[in-house]
Amino acid sequence: MTDEGASGRRRASTGPTLADVAAHAGVSPATVSRVLADNYPVSRSARQRVQRSIRELNYSANTHARALAAGAGSKTMAFILADVRGQSFADAAHGVEQEAAQRGWLTLIGTTQGVPQRELALVQLMREQRAGAVILIGGVTDGADEYRQKMTELANSLHAAGSLLVLCGRPPLGDGVPAAVIEHDNENGAYALTSHLLSQGHRRILFLAGAERHSTSIERLAGHRRALTDFGVPDAPELVEHGEFTRASGYQLTRRRLTAGHDFTAVFAGTDVVAAGVYAAANEQGLSVPEDLSVVGYDDVELAQDLRPRLTTVHVPYEDLGRTAAQIAVADQHLQPGWTGDHRLFKTHVVIRSSVSRVR
Amino acid sequence: MTDEGASGRRRASTGPTLADVAAHAGVSPATVSRVLADNYPVSRSARQRVQRSIRELNYSANTHARALAAGAGSKTMAFILADVRGQSFADAAHGVEQEAAQRGWLTLIGTTQGVPQRELALVQLMREQRAGAVILIGGVTDGADEYRQKMTELANSLHAAGSLLVLCGRPPLGDGVPAAVIEHDNENGAYALTSHLLSQGHRRILFLAGAERHSTSIERLAGHRRALTDFGVPDAPELVEHGEFTRASGYQLTRRRLTAGHDFTAVFAGTDVVAAGVYAAANEQGLSVPEDLSVVGYDDVELAQDLRPRLTTVHVPYEDLGRTAAQIAVADQHLQPGWTGDHRLFKTHVVIRSSVSRVR
DNA sequence: AGCTGCATAGAAAACGTTAACTATGCTGCC
């Protein structure tokens, strides 16, 4: 005696179906569907029998069938970043997830390790999943033009399918590309931060950038350079080092520069965690921050308050960025006929703590 | 002139379908499917025409239809945790995502804010999504028996559907429940850590626990108490405070205790970030660590090395935990007839740094 | 010449829902 449901021969044992519930409750499938959706009058008695059957059979709807029949894109938001472990990205992820969950959306997450190709593949994958929106967070390493072109194509096809590409913390793809863009002002943030350093008398500042062609790096470096220029400090290319936005990278770069001869009075770390690495290297060389070396970071993650001395940095509202991205994604205004693209620019501000000293 | 595909009247503009591609290439839908799946001989010419049509129409398969027709549970792994922002969880998430992505699985993420009810709802939701596996990470606040019973039900129905519930960093649900369990030994870790404190002469140790009925709290506290007993130190209930595993909680609790009278020589912070809060409160009160107050944490996240003095803590291999969870999830051995459940216990070890001093 | 067997193709039946149509009693009204 087999315990098969009413749906006859079946590939695998995938739990009871809506038809099983209908049979068990003695009603038609349509009625069960109606009880579930609650969008059509159903008599009290039928409703109760159906609900009882659902409970007894431990029925759970098949989202795939539902999505297919309903035709609508699923209420799933894809969130793509380089690495979950970064505190700033985690903050943004939290903002996205909160906002999404509140509206009954699910969040699909994917990581790229910063490889553009992998990013493209993921967006493509998310499109196949019929994600209602795809949020890309963090800078891009803008390699070949091919990348930009492919991403533009994806933005178009996503938009054509009623979905939306949201670029968060990175520059727009270009005019007329149907994507929402949410940026924070890296250039001005870095400008303000370097200005602070300059105002304290620093003239030789080591800049620890991320990857060579990474948009965030480029923008922060641009702000830094502009401040230098405005203060009449000559450009010194040897004071810019490229690495990664990790603690290890900050440590190694600083250590190398320090052992090679300490020819700078301050370090502009591309990121707070990079600054943590700078602290470690400085301490190791017997240098104390800020007396022997001033250090600033960027992002203002929680860590900035736990470093000793507390880190002077630029506050970036990552959680707000994420929240806003999710709001735009669910807002549906991108389905309007004349929509061309959203663009928001978040302001940042310098948070002065105690990692910078006045140069004598 | 409308630009409709071959699939006739259609609800929304959801891009071209497989049928459209077939029509465009002059073959049957079956052939297109075969080219895509590459599981059946197709002539060179047909294959090429199909591939060309796919490119020209910018076709992308509908995952929902695919999942429905194929009958198999989708290769999606659900990952449920309290909060993405916790460093330890982020590490675990990274392990899961890495492992999943490597095998072509997608990761769905959901956060519970530590509310058991929300956790149940999420698992249920993931079941509806036909997730191939559901990974729960972090301790449980084991409230009413109802929770445990419902989760058991979910484990059963997940397993019946060919899916799997993986409990990671939390105790098993009970015997015979078809779920995989991956734990790290909180009890022994805490025992070792408190033993270290005791060996340094500390006798009055403030224990900063998490939520009252949180499994992680309970286990770590149990290890702590056992060490106390083994050293013949009398139990002092007033030295246990319950809060949250956050920096803010560590700060507030310590501050309150410190201003009320400093009657302990060491603090066992339930978590490294809690320890960061302890440091902050101690500094604020003019106490220096470890001279005036010894502090230990738990988890050994990156932060532990950035605190000054560096934090003595217990190393937990979170990334490994996540990786292992994902491996078990994809392994499929849980589909074997006699399978009753997996159980792994990860070892931890104390990492001695400089936040503990010998009591005079 | 007639078969067997293989490579390739298409037709059609699932998969588990939703939603647009129909169908059937009833109630209430002229």
Add this chain to the structure above:
DNA sequence: GGCAGCATAGTTAACGTTTTCTATGCAGCT
């Protein structure tokens, strides 16, 4: 008493794939 109108219910055609199950050539063999 006939009929409009409403509250319910059931039928059935999608939705976009995959996967049998059937064709159809065509080579190779006896």
